[in-house]
Amino acid sequence: MKSFILIISARVIVPVMLIFSVFLLFRGHNLPGGGFIGGLTAGAAFVLHAFAFGMESTFKALRIRPVKIIAIGLLLSFLSGVIGLVTGEGLFKGYWLDWDVSFLPKLGSPFLFDVGVYVLVMGIVMVIIFPNIQEDS
């Protein structure tokens, strides 16, 4: 059962949601937002995509299995902690780049951690919700 209204609106809403989720992620360092919220939004975007176009096409669009997305997110967060371990300053010591881009937050290991959280949460939303979507088409 595919709803025409849903498909048309999803075409517009899904990209907007994804962009908005990245915006939330970037914004998080200085204003309300952050990796967790952004990740939830991005996950919700893919769930909407799956509602509208069916899961097969969502998987095609993703090109990567949600479980792997979780793993990648965890790895990114972990790597942000390892930097300090390598330099000997201790696990999760914060490091920043001296390089500011106006629309980006202050780049550094905490931001990398937040990106990891974003990716991980996005994957988790998909892993938990996708199995419950019934394919009746």
Added chain:
Amino acid sequence: MLICILSVVIIAFLVPLLHRFLGNKTAFALAILPFTIFVWLLIQYLNNSASFPLKELYKWNPYFHLNLAFYLDGLSLLFSLLISGIGTLIYIYAGFYMKNAAYYSRFFMILTLFMASMLGLVLADNWLVIIVFWEMTSITSFLLIGYENEQEKARAAAWQGLLVTASGGLALLAGMVLMAIVTGEYSISGLAQYSGLLTEHNLYLPILLCVSFGAFTKSAQVPFHFWLPNAMAAPTPVSAYLHSATMVKAGIYFFARFSNSLGNTIEWQILLCTVGSLTMVTGAVMAFRSDNLKKLLAYSTISALGIMVVTFGIGTEAAIYAGIAYIIAHAFYKSSLFMLAGIIDKQTGTKLLSELPQLLYRKLPLAFVLVLTAAFSLGGIAPFFGFVGKEMLLEMTLGAPFYSMALTVVILLVGTIFVAILLILTHKAFFKKATDKKTDLQQVPKFFYLAPAVTALAGLFFGLFPDALSDLISQASISIDQELPPKHLALWHGWNLALLLSIFSIIAGVGLYYWNIKKSYELQSEFLKKFTPSAIYDKLFNGMLRLAEWQTRKIQTGYLRYYAMFTSLTILLLTGFTFLFKAGIRLNIATIDIYVFEVLLGIIVMMALGFTLITRSKIAALLSLSIVGIAISIIFLEAGAPDLAITFFLIDTLTITIFVLILHKLPKKIIAKSIFAKYRDAFISLGIGLLVTLILFSLTYHPLDSRLKAYYAENSYTLAKGKNIVNVILVDFRVLDTFGEIIVLAIAALGVFALVNFSKKKKKNRTL
């Protein structure tokens, strides 16, 4: 010393690799390892014994008093010499015994690990480290006893050994903790100076009971002795090693170690002498009645362990010397006898005395001579080392400051039975006239006899020249009591009472053997069988399994509503109890400000909740419930927590999405509950709600300490270069917490993934 133990552990893990290259020769290559340690220890003994104790200390975590401290004095030297020396022979013997075994490399790996943990146990000085090694011996011996894992008997025996010795380990841990509380001392070597403090302290009795409970289980004292005969399910090399030099001797080691800090009190003497005497008599009688060769030896070990416990219970000068001499004597003859029993088993195919072929001494002359040599030591016949040990034991009991008569009688009784056992091992086993079975003997290589021959002949050698061991025994005794004078052992003590009693026990033993030779050895009374410690253990074990099964059936019903109910009920009871009786309700109405806005939100929430409860449509209930979620996020927003509000809003949305998705798999109408269930659920829900409300009120009774808040507010931008404090706390200040949380999330998602894949296996492969 750390290098010794570490190298053994590392080599243990290399065994599978070695096995690939060396095949059946692995065991002989591995024998080099304990032999090197043996030689190293000997060198330490010969060159450095004047500077004993040698100490080694590696700081691990000094804050918790956890240091890798090692300690080599006379006592630990003696035990580690036994472990490594007999260990070398066990490897050589096992090389023949385990030839072409199915799990060859696994066996030797675990055996090596076991040896490492035994060495660690006797060399460690810090008691936290000792506990670690203690548990390691329990676990590795569990694996060794259960080596033949396809046999149910072996598995049950392994369980029994593990449960008994591990429960003892727990008691020992408790005892050690109590000792640390009393003295503040974490090294065993330092405990002796607190002897007075310990024995006078109120906690002395609990400490003594805990420590001796641990040592009793390990050294198989009555009533915990039953695991040892059952542990015969292990391959013979393991039995020989466990009985002669390791595992059971660990308990004895503890009594020796603690006799200078906990010993010499009436409680200590009564406890050790009673349990030890009971054990030695029980063990001796059971050994005498056994038909299975290995069981007989196992029970005689129990008896010997009882003797050793009694010696440290008496604790006089003569007693300590006798105990240490007897440990050595026992190690020699018991390892040799076990190994020989294994060879006889291999050659004749039976362990049962009644099934051995007739006139075995003609067929296996070498085995006969060696059994004779070792058994004479067991029986305490001159000129074997066992005789020296037995003489010392009799001197000890005759000179004991208390119950001298009773102890002498017990020792004599056990000595008599040991002589009878000697005759069973030699005369009954090798000179049987007639048998109804014809057995063909398997050929074994001559070097199979090497290991038992060494220990048997060592018993003879040290019997003839006991003075060679004098210094070692004196060293060990001095580490128990520094004021002991050096002792000189001799075979011939002259005509004295001990010798006369010894001769008497030999004659009585021979008499006992001939009197009892035709009796059958079954335990007759069915009534008594029900009350053996072993039967009680079985009852407890099965009872626990039944209890677990019952409570799983009751609680794990498989219905989500019951899980939710039990979880809520548990929270209500445990948290409620702690809150009401430990913290107490603190309510300050004056500090609670209520705004009109909040009242309005509250009314909306109440209405939504009421509708959820009344409606019979699931989707309506769900949607009205989502109103509650949104109302809560508005409250967060109003309270100045936008991050929280957004998160809550998103989570609420996604939760509703999931619910909607699974809703159509459920029955359309809500099932009507019974009146009882309605009241029960209402009670639990209201209780939880009330509890959380009260806790919140009590928490906000005092203004929250805002130092942290101020710190974060001040340093968020300067230290972490972010203006959103919540986010900075999450990804920078408290990042380790967040990291732990996202790991939990990932694991939960993996759980969902596994669950879904499991239940949907029949469908086509999902690419989740």
